[in-house]
Amino acid sequence: DGGITQSPKYLFRKEGQNVTLSCEQNLNHDAMYWYRQDPGQGLRLIYYSQIVNDFQKGDIAEGYSVSREKKESFPLTVTSAQKNPTAFYLCASSINNRGIPYEQYFGPGTRLTVT
């Protein structure tokens, strides 16, 4: 389980505020990912990064932004432009095997509530 941490576990924000979710890994993985999970649904990809200083949009990138300045860190900012930000956010990492996300490992998640 260990090696990927997310903080905080619970986060409460007022509508209109930007908020940044932290994700750190010490697994020496090149690739990192952000997913969103809504109740009763699967995981949807927000952004991913296969190498430092590079990242790509996933399926639901609108209203989110990321940075990848260090290999160990991939913070996600939920901006005020995200229409329904309340969700469970999961960060993951994997070895970058020619771009294929084999054995993706997840962090413990951050539950964001926006009111």
Add this chain to the structure above:
Amino acid sequence: GENVEQHPSTLSVQEGDSAVIKCTYSDSASNYFPWYKQELGKRPQLIIDIRSNVGEKKDQRIAVTLNKTAKHFSLHITETQPEDSAVYFCAAIGLRNKLVFGAGTILRVKS
């Protein structure tokens, strides 16, 4: 793009019985199929995965089978125990090598 359908959405079994969850995928180029277990409020955990060069993989009470022709793969859990109760997600590699997840199956093992 890739679409992954997972069935059933809920599954109740008696302790000791077997459980089978099935997924179908749309992209014939998909070559990696992991299964994750997620307990309530916890992170998804990889429990088994299979690559397209094999048809079956087993790890103790858990097995995964893959039928590339029919584009479906299944998770089999034998001798189920109460601690197997969780949500199980299948996934498949899709466009641009992104993982696409199924909607999940809630497994309840009754003792």
